[in-house]
Amino acid sequence: MALSVIQIILIFIISCISGMGSVLDSFQTHRPLIACTLIGLVLGDLKTGVILGGTLELIALGWMNIGAAQSPDSALASIISTILVIVGHQSIAAGIAIALPVAAAGQVLTVFARTITVAFQHAADKYAEDVNFRAIDICHVAALAIQALRVAIPALLISIFVNPAGVIALLALIPTSVTTGLTVASGFIVVVGYAMVLNMMGVKYLMPFFYVGFVIAGFTTFNLVAFGIIGAVIAIVYIQLNPKFYTSKFGRESNAMATSSGPNTELDDELDD
Amino acid sequence: MIKENNNEKQISKKLTKGDRVNMFIRSNLQQASYNYERIHALGFCFDMIPAIKRLYTTKEERRAALKRHLVFFNVTPALTGPILGITAAMEETKANGAAIEGSSINSLKVGLMGPLAGVGDPIMWGTLRPITAALGASIALTGNVMGAILFFVSFNAVRLALLWFGLEYGYEKGLDVVKDLAGNALQKLTEGASILGLFVMGALVSKWTTINVPLIVSKTPGPNGKVVITTVQNILDQLLPGILALGLTLLMCKLLKKKISPIVLIFMLFAVGIIGSMLGILK
Numbered sequence: 001m002a003l004s005v006i007q008i009i010l011i012f013i014i015s016c017i018s019g020m021g022s023v024l025d026s027f028q029t030h031r032p033l034i035a036c037t038l039i040g041l042v043l044g045d046l047k048t049g050v051i052l053g054g055t056l057e058l059i060a061l062g063w064m065n066i067g068a069a070q071s072p073d074s075a076l077a078s079i080i081s082t083i084l085v086i087v088g089h090q091s092i093a094a095g096i097a098i099a100l101p102v103a104a105a106g107q108v109l110t111v112f113a114r115t116i117t118v119a120f121q122h123a124a125d126k127y128a129e130d131v132n133f134r135a136i137d138i139c140h141v142a143a144l145a146i147q148a149l150r151v152a153i154p155a156l157l158i159s160i161f162v163n164p165a166g167v168i169a170l171l172a173l174i175p176t177s178v179t180t181g182l183t184v185a186s187g188f189i190v191v192v193g194y195a196m197v198l199n200m201m202g203v204k205y206l207m208p209f210f211y212v213g214f215v216i217a218g219f220t221t222f223n224l225v226a227f228g229i230i231g232a233v234i235a236i237v238y239i240q241l242n243p244k245f246y247t248s249k250f251g252r253e254s255n256a257m258a259t260s261s262g263p264n265t266e267l268d269d270e271l272d273d
Numbered sequence: 274m275i276k277e278n279n280n281e282k283q284i285s286k287k288l289t290k291g292d293r294v295n296m297f298i299r300s301n302l303q304q305a306s307y308n309y310e311r312i313h314a315l316g317f318c319f320d321m322i323p324a325i326k327r328l329y330t331t332k333e334e335r336r337a338a339l340k341r342h343l344v345f346f347n348v349t350p351a352l353t354g355p356i357l358g359i360t361a362a363m364e365e366t367k368a369n370g371a372a373i374e375g376s377s378i379n380s381l382k383v384g385l386m387g388p389l390a391g392v393g394d395p396i397m398w399g400t401l402r403p404i405t406a407a408l409g410a411s412i413a414l415t416g417n418v419m420g421a422i423l424f425f426v427s428f429n430a431v432r433l434a435l436l437w438f439g440l441e442y443g444y445e446k447g448l449d450v451v452k453d454l455a456g457n458a459l460q461k462l463t464e465g466a467s468i469l470g471l472f473v474m475g476a477l478v479s480k481w482t483t484i485n486v487p488l489i490v491s492k493t494p495g496p497n498g499k500v501v502i503t504t505v506q507n508i509l510d511q512l513l514p515g516i517l518a519l520g521l522t523l524l525m526c527k528l529l530k531k532k533i534s535p536i537v538l539i540f541m542l543f544a545v546g547i548i549g550s551m552l553g554i555l556k
Contacts, residue, residue: 185546
């Protein structure tokens with residue numbers, strides 16, 4: 001199936017939304033779970049989109065932008081891989097094989113986009129001098145278009161030229177030993193994402209909690225909701241009992257009372273999260 | 274401080290709820306003009322525009338305010354709220370005649386950036402997103418679209434709540450927030466979120482990583498005549514399920530700390546998978 005004009009237009013729009021999401025990092029429309037699902041919906045194969053989205057989401061679990069450090073790009077990777085997998089009737093494993101090189105390319109593109117956005121910043125400086133509110137608003141929002149297009153243009157080109165025979169021929173060039181290897185690797189590529197999260201949060205004295213989670217998961221069939229609740233309970237108890245959080249102004253006993261009510265209310269909020 | 278001002282002068286300038294809602298909506302686009310020179314500088318100015326329009330009338334005041342908020346700014350986007358709120362409260366006080374230097378507004382912003390990003394990154398990227406995304410993904414793997422919807426709705430509900438209530442909290446308490454932060458509330462929150470995140474991450478390492486080493490260690494005839502095959506993986510699973518995944522994760526942590534980029538590590542693992550499966554070590 002080659003794509004219809006309407007499908008190509010919808011892919012363009014979704015790619016724009018996904019590209020904007022990748023820089024905003026607010027709505028999460030750049031995450032595989034959302035982007036792959038939307039593309040699957042447009043291409044009439046929601047199920048494949050959702051499954052590929054779930055698979056890539058787990059691989060990308062720890063991909064995050066901290067400060068000015070740039071992670072691999074999930075927006076372009078999700079969109080291109082979903083189009084190729086659905087149009088070319090490829091396996092989820094082939095989708096992963098396509099997605100990862102594209103994520104590397106997307107990373108380069110977004111770094112480039114974030115560099116040229118400096119020009120918009122400078123334009124806004126000038127408009128501030130003239131007290132032109134409207135123009136400052138436009139500078140800010142227009143910068144979003146660069147990020148939208150850096151995903152939408154490659155996606156548009158792919159969706160115009162893609163055809164099943166081409167995708168199959170292209171992927172047939174990859175030897176089977178490589179595709180099997182990629183399928184095997186996709187089982188443990190997730191660890192890179194886990195490591196990124198661990199490095200951000202893993203203060204040494206809190207690492208025991210990581211190992212407890214690991215061991216409990218190895219010997220039980222608890223699902224993630226259970227782990228979330230147990231983790232929250234452990235966190236609350238730890239903070240309640242931690243002498244570090246006793247304020248020193250008062251006597252020891254009145255402190256114990258104050259802390260027993262204090263942290264509760266705060267951490268309830270966290271439980272809701 | 275703000276209320277006193279209101280009592281003294283009837284004509285005092287005050288942000289309306291509409292202004293704050295406008296700022297809240299704008300703050301969803303915080304990173305639209307993310308750039309390597311000043312990160313969110315333009316974004317912060319964009320968020321502040323409704324306040325600047327309301328509070329200042331002369332061109333000189335407006336120009337000064339705009340320039341004041343076009344300086345370097347960076348925080349976890351979901352935690353922009355409280356800083357915006359406090360800044361708006363200070364601008365309001367200043368607009369009503371209090372002797373607040375523009376530079377002190379900026380140094381307050383800078384002072385809040387670090388602690389709030391320090392609590393925001395572990396909460397948003399280390400806890401909330403991995404948990405909601407892993408939950409959504411586990412449902413999505415069965416082909417159920419609810420996984421995607423659940424992730425989108427739950428993540429954004431928390432994020433929007435943080436933005437709006439953060440802004441209102443910052444605006445209402447103004448400088449008192451600094452007093453709140455001086456206690457150990459933020460540290461408690463950071464540690465609590467980190468514990469939850471680390472615990473769940475431990476579970477993910479064990480449950481959602483697949484490594485299989487099918488090398489055969491022994492073949493012994495079982496009691497019913499069938500041959501019992503023991504592989505390296507069988508032995509490892511008896512020892513501690515997921516032990517290889519744990520080792521690999523810790524190795525990646527080390528390599529990342531040596532400034533090797535994640536994408537390089539991903540391709541390295543690709544190579545490991547291809548070579549391993551060719552040699553029959555991995556399956």
